[in-house]
Amino acid sequence: MNQKIEQLRLKAAELTRHTHELGIPVMIVFEGVPASGKTRLTNELLLTLDAKYSHFIATKPPSDFDLRYQFLQNFWNTLPSKGHINIYFRSWYSHFIDYRVHELKKSIFQNSTVMTEAIQNFEDMLMADQHEIIKFYIEINEEKRQEHIEQMKANPLTNWKAQEYEQFIPKAQYEAMMSELMDDSFKVIDYTHRAAAIEQMYRYLIKRLEKAIDNYEKRERVIDGQFTPGFTTTRFQKPETKIKKSEYDALVEELQLRLRELQFALYERKIPLVLVYEGMDAAGKGGNIKRVRELLDPTGYAVTAISAPTDVELNHHYLWRFATVMPKSGHISIFDRSWYGRVLVERVEGFASQDEWSRAYDEINAFEKMWTDEGAIVLKFFLSLDKEEQLKRFKAREEDKNKQWKITDEDWRNREKWDLYVEASDDMIEKTNTSYAPWLVVPADHKKTARIQVLKYIIKKCEAKLWGVKDY
Amino acid sequence: MNQKIEQLRLKAAELTRHTHELGIPVMIVFEGVPASGKTRLTNELLLTLDAKYSHFIATKPPSDFDLRYQFLQNFWNTLPSKGHINIYFRSWYSHFIDYRVHELKKSIFQNSTVMTEAIQNFEDMLMADQHEIIKFYIEINEEKRQEHIEQMKANPLTNWKAQEYEQFIPKAQYEAMMSELMDDSFKVIDYTHRAAAIEQMYRYLIKRLEKAIDNYEKRERVIDGQFTPGFTTTRFQKPETKIKKSEYDALVEELQLRLRELQFALYERKIPLVLVYEGMDAAGKGGNIKRVRELLDPTGYAVTAISAPTDVELNHHYLWRFATVMPKSGHISIFDRSWYGRVLVERVEGFASQDEWSRAYDEINAFEKMWTDEGAIVLKFFLSLDKEEQLKRFKAREEDKNKQWKITDEDWRNREKWDLYVEASDDMIEKTNTSYAPWLVVPADHKKTARIQVLKYIIKKCEAKLWGVKDY
Numbered sequence: 010m011n012q013k014i015e016q017l018r019l020k021a022a023e024l025t026r027h028t029h030e031l032g033i034p035v036m037i038v039f040e041g042v043p044a045s046g047k048t049r050l051t052n053e054l055l056l057t058l059d060a061k062y063s064h065f066i067a068t069k070p071p072s073d074f075d076l077r078y079q080f081l082q083n084f085w086n087t088l089p090s091k092g093h094i095n096i097y098f099r100s101w102y103s104h105f106i107d108y109r110v111h112e113l114k115k116s117i118f119q120n121s122t123v124m125t126e127a128i129q130n131f132e133d134m135l136m137a138d139q140h141e142i143i144k145f146y147i148e149i150n151e152e153k154r155q156e157h158i159e160q161m162k163a164n165p166l167t168n169w170k171a172q173e174y175e176q177f178i179p180k181a182q183y184e185a186m187m188s189e190l191m192d193d194s195f196k197v198i199d200y201t202h203r204a205a206a207i208e209q210m211y212r213y214l215i216k217r218l219e220k221a222i223d224n225y226e227k228r229e230r231v232i233d234g235q236f237t238p239g240f241t242t243t244r245f246q247k248p249e250t251k252i253k254k255s256e257y258d259a260l261v262e263e264l265q266l267r268l269r270e271l272q273f274a275l276y277e278r279k280i281p282l283v284l285v286y287e288g289m290d291a292a293g294k295g296g297n298i299k300r301v302r303e304l305l306d307p308t309g310y311a312v313t314a315i316s317a318p319t320d321v322e323l324n325h326h327y328l329w330r331f332a333t334v335m336p337k338s339g340h341i342s343i344f345d346r347s348w349y350g351r352v353l354v355e356r357v358e359g360f361a362s363q364d365e366w367s368r369a370y371d372e373i374n375a376f377e378k379m380w381t382d383e384g385a386i387v388l389k390f391f392l393s394l395d396k397e398e399q400l401k402r403f404k405a406r407e408e409d410k411n412k413q414w415k416i417t418d419e420d421w422r423n424r425e426k427w428d429l430y431v432e433a434s435d436d437m438i439e440k441t442n443t444s445y446a447p448w449l450v451v452p453a454d455h456k457k458t459a460r461i462q463v464l465k466y467i468i469k470k471c472e473a474k475l476w477g478v479k480d481y
Numbered sequence: 482m483n484q485k486i487e488q489l490r491l492k493a494a495e496l497t498r499h500t501h502e503l504g505i506p507v508m509i510v511f512e513g514v515p516a517s518g519k520t521r522l523t524n525e526l527l528l529t530l531d532a533k534y535s536h537f538i539a540t541k542p543p544s545d546f547d548l549r550y551q552f553l554q555n556f557w558n559t560l561p562s563k564g565h566i567n568i569y570f571r572s573w574y575s576h577f578i579d580y581r582v583h584e585l586k587k588s589i590f591q592n593s594t595v596m597t598e599a600i601q602n603f604e605d606m607l608m609a610d611q612h613e614i615i616k617f618y619i620e621i622n623e624e625k626r627q628e629h630i631e632q633m634k635a636n637p638l639t640n641w642k643a644q645e646y647e648q649f650i651p652k653a654q655y656e657a658m659m660s661e662l663m664d665d666s667f668k669v670i671d672y673t674h675r676a677a678a679i680e681q682m683y684r685y686l687i688k689r690l691e692k693a694i695d696n697y698e699k700r701e702r703v704i705d706g707q708f709t710p711g712f713t714t715t716r717f718q719k720p721e722t723k724i725k726k727s728e729y730d731a732l733v734e735e736l737q738l739r740l741r742e743l744q745f746a747l748y749e750r751k752i753p754l755v756l757v758y759e760g761m762d763a764a765g766k767g768g769n770i771k772r773v774r775e776l777l778d779p780t781g782y783a784v785t786a787i788s789a790p791t792d793v794e795l796n797h798h799y800l801w802r803f804a805t806v807m808p809k810s811g812h813i814s815i816f817d818r819s820w821y822g823r824v825l826v827e828r829v830e831g832f833a834s835q836d837e838w839s840r841a842y843d844e845i846n847a848f849e850k851m852w853t854d855e856g857a858i859v860l861k862f863f864l865s866l867d868k869e870e871q872l873k874r875f876k877a878r879e880e881d882k883n884k885q886w887k888i889t890d891e892d893w894r895n896r897e898k899w900d901l902y903v904e905a906s907d908d909m910i911e912k913t914n915t916s917y918a919p920w921l922v923v924p925a926d927h928k929k930t931a932r933i934q935v936l937k938y939i940i941k942k943c944e945a946k947l948w949g950v951k952d953y
Contacts, residue, residue: 019883026886052779056771060786060817067780074546098780166742169749170778270638277641299528306642307524308539308570314532320792345532411491414498 014204017211018057024218025094029062031225032091032324034140037214038100041147042183043174044157046200050147051098053207054214062092068099070107076114077279077337079380080104080124081131085332089140090324100144101128106186110178114383123382125190130375137368138326139228141221143214144194146187150201252458264464265304271471272305276339280474281385283336283377284343284467287353287437288392289430290420291402292453293460294345297392300460301467302343310341315350327351327361327369328376335380348373349389352437357429370440377446386474387446390463391438392453396427486676489683490529496690497566501534503697504563506612506798509686510572513619514655515646516629518672522619523570525679526686530566540571542579548586549751549809551852552576552596553603557804561612562796572616573600578658582650586855595854597662602847609840610798611700613693615686616666618659622673724930736936737776743943744777748811752946753857755808755849756815756939759825759909760864761902762892763874764925765932766817769864772932773939774815782813787822799823799833799841800848807852820845821861824909829901842912849918858946859918862935863910864925868899 028035037054039047055065066087075083081101089095105124108114118124132142161171177183196213200206252260275282284301286294302310313334322330328348336342351369355361361369377387394402403424406416423430442448449466453459500507509526511519527537538559547555553573561567577596580586590596604614633643649655668685672678724732747754756773758766774782785806794802800820808814823841827833833841849859866874875896878888895902914920921938925931 023883048778048780052774052777055779056775060767060770060784061788065779065783072546074544096779164742166749167745170745270636273639273642277638295532298532302524303528305524306520307527307537307568308520311537312532316533411495 014207014211017208017215020215021054021211021218022057022059024215024222025058025063027222028094028141028218029059029092031222033221033225034089034091034135034326035094035218035221036089036097036135036140036142037094038097038102038142038144039147040100040102040145040187040195041149041200042154042180043177044154044161045147045149046157046203046206047098047147049203050145050198050200050206050210051096054096054210058094058096063094063096064089066095066097068097068101068103070111071104071113077339079335079383079385080108080114080118080127081379082332082335084131085329088135088326088329090321092324101131102187102190103183105190106178106183109186110182117383127379127382130372130379134328134372134375135326137372138365139225140326141217142194143217144196145210145213146191146195146197147206148197148199148201150199153201250458251455252461254457257457257461260461261300261464262304264461264468265300267468268301268464268471269304269306271468271475272309272341274475275341275386275471276309278475279338279384281336281338281380282341282467282471283380283385283387284341285347285349285387285389286343286345286392287347287349287390287434288451288453289394289399290423291399291406291416292392292394293456294392296456297390297451297453297460297463298343298345301464305341309339310343311336312343312345315344315346327355328372332376336385348376349437349441352441353430353433356433357426370437373441374443374446377441377443381445386470388467388470389441389446389448390466391434391448391450392459393434393450394453398454399424486679486683489680489687492687493526493683493690494529494531496687496694497530497535499694500566500613500690501531501564503694504796505693505697506561506563506607507566507690507693508561508569508607508612508614509566510569510574510614510616511619512572512574512617512659512667513621513672514626514652515649516626516633517619517621518629518675518678519570519619521675522617522670522672522678522682523568526568526682530568534564535566535568536561538567538569540569540573540575542583543576543585549811551807551855551857552580552586552599553851554804554807556603557801560607560798560801562793564796573603574659574662575655577662578650578655581658582654589855599851599854602844602851606800606844606847607798609844610837611697612798613689614666615689616668617682617685618663618667618669619678620669620671620673622671625673722930723927724933726929729929729933732933733772733936734776736933736940737772739940740773740936740943741776741778743940743947744781744813746947747813747858747943748781750947751810751856753808753810753852754813754939754943755852755857755859756813757819757821757859757861758815758817758864759819759821759862759906760923760925761866761871762895763871763878763888764864764866765928766864768928769862769923769925769932769935770815770817773936777813781811782815783808784815784817787816787818799827800844804848808857820848821909821913824913825902825905828905829898842909845913846915846918849913849915853917858942860939860942861913861918861920863906863920863922864931865906865922866925870926871896 025035039051041047051065055063064087068083079085081104084101084104087095105121105128108118108124109121136142158171158174161167161174196209198206198209198213284298286298288294298312302312311334313331318330331344331348334342351361351373352366356366381387403416403420406412438448438450449463451459451462497507511523513519523537527535536559540555551557553576556573556576559567577593577600580590580596581593608614630643630646633639633646668681670678670681670685756770758770760766770784774784783806785803790802803816803820806814823833823845824838828838853859875888875892878884910920910922921935923931923934
């Protein structure tokens with residue numbers, strides 16, 4: 010038998026070297042009751058894989074700290090990069106069961122479909138992006154299982170570990186919930202006979218990896234820079250009334266003080282707030298954000314200004330670098346450009362294929378819903394600028410020695426593609442303007458007016474969420 | 482006054498754009514009692530800096546989770562990358578005081594010099610690597626301070642925040658301990674008059690940044706590939722007696738079972754274990770590690786196999802990528818190659834300057850001591866191979882289709898520099914063979930013997946630590 014298993018190991022090792030070279034991220038899930046053999050099976054697999062690109066992710070019962078984040082936060086944070094392999098010892102399925110059995114975040118998860126929908130969307134968007142998700146459910150004969158537990162108990166050095174098994178979710182409950190959750194995407198393996206289980210695991214793994222490689226090699230990645238003409242720019246209007254200079258200073262401060270109060274109220278009520286800024290170059294995103302944050306307590310907010318992705322970011326799912334900086338409960342995350350880059354710059358410049366950016370609208374809607382479903386406020390601002398006004402601002406920047414650094418050749422190149430960016434923005438707003446994460450298109454030709462409009466809008470939305478004002 | 486401050490802001494912004502371009506990491510520390518004005522001063526500074534490369538790090542009182550890691554773990558994890566700026570709202574100094582006042586990890590930190598030494602070494606090694614560390618201590622007139630607290634209390638939305646101030650370390654205690662810790666590397670700023678405080682902050686910051694830029698431009702980075710001849714290779718001897726094949730299988734399993742027991746014992750006693758492997762190519766590190774981990778519980782150990790650094794890693798202090806994967810209490814981290822790359826491949830290939838690798842011995846000793854001082858076991862193995870034996874193994878790898886991937890052109894190139902690698906290894910072992918983190922040089926010409934030797938050694942050292950056996 011060792012000979013046969015050794016051949017399977019070599020084959021699995023070879024295939025994972027191949028998925029590594031191709032850059033396919035692989036996620037291998039192991040579920041099963043405690044003492045079912047998951048430990049020994051995952052270690053067997055780990056020993057076969059190259060430690061350079063394989064990772065063991067143990068899913069623990071959620072701590073108080075975990076509860077401050079979105080349900081899938083830890084799985085977002087630890088997503089495998091291209092060509093890497095994650096082995097999940099218990100996974101988002103056990104995580105779901107932990108939440109249900111211990112009634113965690115009860116008020117939010119009264120209806121468990123919030124979580125199952127998040128799981129479904131999470132898996133779907135990863136699979137759409139070539140992630141290979143392979144799921145095992147390990148079973149074992151109860152007699153064998155008890156034997157193993159007794160063995161642990163008998164040894165004074167491992168006795169505490171056996172006791173830990175018993176603190177786990179009751180076996181019957183885990184099994185019942187898993188059988189509800191599992192569909193045929195799970196491969197069930199009986200660990201009662203170790204050698205047979207190992208053999209089954211490898212055979213299934215090999216089959217899946219071969220298929221993944223085959224699919225990968227067959228896939229077509231069409232970069233399509235062609236767009237249909239005839240779009241409308243009706244969204245992008247000039248402001249009807251401009252705020253007067255004499256009113257501005259006092260009004261800004263009044264609104265900022267109110268927002269600061271609301272920051273503390275959100276913190277106390279543990280409501281996270283996400284503010285997303287998009288818009289044309291020189292539309293005044295930076296200055297607008299500055300007015301929003303100016304009187305906030307810096308221990309409770311963070312600004313993420315998006316630059317071109319690093320190598321490490323490029324090697325992950327495109328949402329990874331945003332998911333890792335989403336706010337915990339009661340905190341505020343402000344994004345100066347965001348995941349919408351997928352359907353703006355990546356679409357226009359051809360960094361994403363047509364298939365990739367086309368499905369990104371649904372992915373982004375699902376992504377934002379994961380946070381709003383758990384009580385977060387997500388507000389999105391599109392600062393819309395007139396083409397002539399942009400030219401004026403570009404020139405003014407070039408002439409001001411303290412602003413020259415803001416204007417680069419890239420800005421001028423983007424400007425040449427103005428119409429394409431407007432069309433992409435138009436599509437974006439239409440397809441991602443959801444009830445739970447709405448867009449506010451802000452005419453930004455007059456900066457001060459735009460700032461007041463955004464401040465007022467944030468305040469209104471926060472008040473509505475905090476105290477249930479009707480129009481929310 | 483606004484005019485003057487605005488000029489200082491512009492100057493500070495300009496200088497930080499310059500440190501960003503040069504790649505200088507900047508760390509700005511703010512200490513001071515609660516309600517001293519730290520919040521408002523740090524936010525003022527944040528608004529001046531470019532959000533693309535500035536980060537706000539709030540130091541919280543240590544949680545149970547934090548206590549499972551090395552004292553400075555969170556500061557290691559969040560080190561700024563090249564050209565980035567970290568603003569610390571409370572820092573490792575407050576962290577130290579939290580540990581002292583609340584008697585955290587009391588048994589380990591009976592003597593507070595363990596922590597002050599860690600802080601000193603941490604700062605020293607960062608500064609040696611061009612990190613600019615700027616420290617502010619904020620003072621305020623007590624009357625003004627109480628005014629601010631009363632203001633927070635009066636507002637129902639911020640009242641809880643004022644209460645939080647009072648849960649902080651008693652003011653007098655904080656001040657007394659800070660005055661002991663502070664040397665003239667701190668700039669004291671009185672926040673009683675806001676405008677004056679802001680002005681002082683910027684003036685000091687500007688002075689320091691100008692100096693940092695000046696030093697950076699003056700520094701010389703000598704890459705010196707020349708080595709003195711005449712080293713000895715006496716360390717690298719062949720094993721005297723080889724283990725017999727007939728004894729090997731049973732003995733390995735016996736030792737592995739013992740090591741598994743010890744893993745659980747270390748976990749229960751919360752002792753972290755670090756195993757570092759270095760050695761010539763094809764010396765059998767991978768196979769050796771495999772025997773060590775084979776029966777371990779994968780939820781409690783991780784193998785980090787070091788490849789060439791990513792862009793993100795290259796943009797950080799060289800110890801960063803290792804510090805972030807050091808074990809938490811009771812866990813085992815196994816490194817297949819390690820931070821010793823600094824004084825091996827980086828020295829030989831000229832990736833590090835002579836100054837950089839020369840001071841790395843002390844830095845590495847200080848780094849390892851940070852963990853052993855807190856109770857970790859750090860064991861280091863150098864698998865030493867005969868040059869002829871390496872050739873034999875290279876050729877064997879080339880002929881085995883399952884091992885071909887292991888042998889690359891780089892391995893052959895490294896082999897050409899055999900003598901340089903032996904000399905670097907020799908220096909390394911001599912200069913980093915400390916009492917708290919010793920090297921074991923393992924003759925690796927006979928793989929099975931080397932595996933048994935390592936297993937026995939780990940077991941002996943763990944038993945000694947666990948139960949205080951004499952020879953430890």
